[in-house]
Amino acid sequence: MNEATGTSGGGSAAIEIEGLRKSFGELEVLRGIDITVRRGEVVCVIGPSGSGKSTLLRCVNLLEEPTSGTVCVAGTEVTDPEVDLDRIRRRIGMVFQAFNLFPHLTALGNLTIAQRRALGRGKAEAEEVARRNLRRVGLTEKETSYPAQLSGGQQQRVAIARALSMGPELMLFDEPTSALDPELVGDVLAVMRGLADDGMTMLVVTHEMSFAREVADRVVFMDDGLIVEEGPPEQVVGDPRQARTRAFLSRVL
Numbered sequence: 001m002n003e004a005t006g007t008s009g010g011g012s013a014a015i016e017i018e019g020l021r022k023s024f025g026e027l028e029v030l031r032g033i034d035i036t037v038r039r040g041e042v043v044c045v046i047g048p049s050g051s052g053k054s055t056l057l058r059c060v061n062l063l064e065e066p067t068s069g070t071v072c073v074a075g076t077e078v079t080d081p082e083v084d085l086d087r088i089r090r091r092i093g094m095v096f097q098a099f100n101l102f103p104h105l106t107a108l109g110n111l112t113i114a115q116r117r118a119l120g121r122g123k124a125e126a127e128e129v130a131r132r133n134l135r136r137v138g139l140t141e142k143e144t145s146y147p148a149q150l151s152g153g154q155q156q157r158v159a160i161a162r163a164l165s166m167g168p169e170l171m172l173f174d175e176p177t178s179a180l181d182p183e184l185v186g187d188v189l190a191v192m193r194g195l196a197d198d199g200m201t202m203l204v205v206t207h208e209m210s211f212a213r214e215v216a217d218r219v220v221f222m223d224d225g226l227i228v229e230e231g232p233p234e235q236v237v238g239d240p241r242q243a244r245t246r247a248f249l250s251r252v253l
């Protein structure tokens with residue numbers, strides 16, 4: 001945790017989720033979730049498949065509309081029907097398991113298109129920002145490569161650089177390394193670790209327990225639409241209190 005996340009009260013929260021519920025028809029997928037992520041904090045969400053982790057992230061940037069409860073991002077209630085969703089979404093970077101790059105655009109083109117369309121940046125500025133972020137993810141040499149010419153790990157790093165190019169206040173990651181060959185996972189995690197070191201606020205769904213242990217300020221274990229246990233990684237991953245957390249960890253560790 002960095003100094004900026006300390007004791008200045010409610011105003012320092014990057015994400016505040018209260019009483020969040022989400023149903024798809026009869027199926028209640030989130031059953032009352034409360035989470036606060038402070039600025040500069042890295043929170044990892046772990047839990048079995050189907051427990052609601054992706055739905056939780058998607059409710060933060062309103063890719064899913066919560067059934068009830070409130071979600072505030074940097075003090076703005078995104079669940080307020082009056083809110084300007086495009087403005088909110090621009091403040092939140094999202095990285096998915098699938099990289100979703102445009103196949104017909106180079107790495108540089110993938111990083112400039114949203115800046116130009118959504119932020120109205122000119123070509124020169126967008127390219128300058130793009131190059132800075134390609135450098136940040138270690139892909140300076142790949143700016144003219146197309147996605148098909150890049151490894152999965154490189155594509156995911158382009159996707160991270162693309163999100164960073166929008167200047168987000170916080171980043172959401174949904175299993176960013178799950179689709180990668182094992183030997184490519186480390187490079188992506190190293191980039192994420194660098195962002196954490198730079199003070200980026202991050203909410204990360206991951207099965208990488210070593211990442212959660214080493215990088216997270218807090219780990220949240222979800223099961224069946226509820227938070228079962230949360231706390232520092234050395235407690236939740238290292239010495240879990242709940243039987244369900246122990247059972248899950250014994251399967252993934």
Ligand code: ADP
Pocket residue numbers: 024027029047048049050051052053054055056
């Ligand atoms: P996780 O990411 O933890 O694997 P998800 O949030 O993806 O879990 O899904 C939680 C539950 O919600 C699952 O049972 C899933 O099938 C269901 N679900 C997710 N999205 C939808 C949707 N758009 N429509 C109906 N059911 C959904």
Ligand code: MG
Pocket residue numbers: 053054055174
């Ligand atoms: Mg998921």
